[in-house]
Amino acid sequence: xxxxxxxxxxxxxxxPRSLFLDRRSLMLGAGALAMAGPAFAAAPSxxxxxEPPTDREAVTSYNNFYEFGFDKxxxxxxxxxxxxxxxxxxxxxxxxxxxxxDLADVIKDQPLEERxxxxxxxxAWSMIVPWIGFELSGLLDRVGVQSxxxxxxxxxxxxxAVMPGVRAQNLNYPYVEGLRLDEAMHPLTILATGxxxxxxxxxxxxxIRLVVPWKYGFKSIKSIVAIRLVADEPPTTWSQAxxxxxxxxxxxxxxxxxxxxxxxxxxxxxxxxxxRRRDTLMFNGYADEVAQLYSGMxxxxxx
Ligand code: MTE
Numbered sequence: 055x056x057x058x059x060x061x062x063x064x065x066x067x068x069x070p071r072s073l074f075l076d077r078r079s080l081m082l083g084a085g086a087l088a089m090a091g092p093a094f095a096a097a098p099s100x101x102x103x104x105e106p107p108t109d110r111e112a113v114t115s116y117n118n119f120y121e122f123g124f125d126k127x128x129x130x131x132x133x134x135x136x137x138x139x140x141x142x143x144x145x146x147x148x149x150x151x152x153x154x155x156d157l158a159d160v161i162k163d164q165p166l167e168e169r170x171x172x173x174x175x176x177x178a179w180s181m182i183v184p185w186i187g188f189e190l191s192g193l194l195d196r197v198g199v200q201s202x203x204x205x206x207x208x209x210x211x212x213x214x215a216v217m218p219g220v221r222a223q224n225l226n227y228p229y230v231e232g233l234r235l236d237e238a239m240h241p242l243t244i245l246a247t248g249x250x251x252x253x254x255x256x257x258x259x260x261x262i263r264l265v266v267p268w269k270y271g272f273k274s275i276k277s278i279v280a281i282r283l284v285a286d287e288p289p290t291t292w293s294q295a296x297x298x299x300x301x302x303x304x305x306x307x308x309x310x311x312x313x314x315x316x317x318x319x320x321x322x323x324x325x326x327x328x329x330r331r332r333d334t335l336m337f338n339g340y341a342d343e344v345a346q347l348y349s350g351m352x353x354x355x356x357x
Pocket of ligand 1: 113117120173174258259272277
């Protein structure tokens, strides 16, 4: 993906030792840096939660990535066939510097951080995931957002050759998502290139995916190939598939139930079978940071 150059900081210069659990992951880190970009050059963040991360095995084997099938185990089973190197992202629309950017170029100069975030799926399960990523705002600043832009639209790879769900058309593909520009520019909104200190596993959305922790997980679109700055609210896959069940905003809100189930509580993946469900938090616990984005909006309404 990216040839290291002599001017690059060495991973050991910029990586807190705490990100390395043992010598083996340290060696993997050094090798993967040359191949997959600096997933390891990450610093801890003040935005991280202090809850213990969900077991890595669960994070990487209990997935939603419908392009690879409906079942939680399908992405891990099939996503290995997706080629993530080389990878490029088309960035266009209302930007000063549109183009097709190689992934190495996209992440160049973006400060990577470990962000330990809550992930709350609309299906009422949750996890704590130690992502590695950078703020989307940094990339948008670099490409130059024009004044008419009010939304950001994202698109996932759709390759029927390697994606059984795309072949079966179990949803409308390519999977698309969107954010309002101020949501996209919020410091909690990241593009993640790794988790648990390693490059992103394919089933979690390699090589680069969005993470918007105060919204239901379906907003956090995986394996991004296109980003477009637009004037009008863009279509999103789930709101097109079931407009009465999945809105554009999709902010986590325990008071607004899904038409077919309550959103008041959630099952934390990894909790025992008989563990008590946890209360779901307004904006998934990020209300202090993001509630002001929605002042004037009726949060009891379904968006
Ligand atoms: N992105 C794409 N392209 N396709 C998907 O099916 N599923 C979403 C989201 N991003 C999905 C996607 C849903 S419903 C959730 S909960 C999260 O990815 C799950 O992310 P994880 O598998 O890394 O936990």
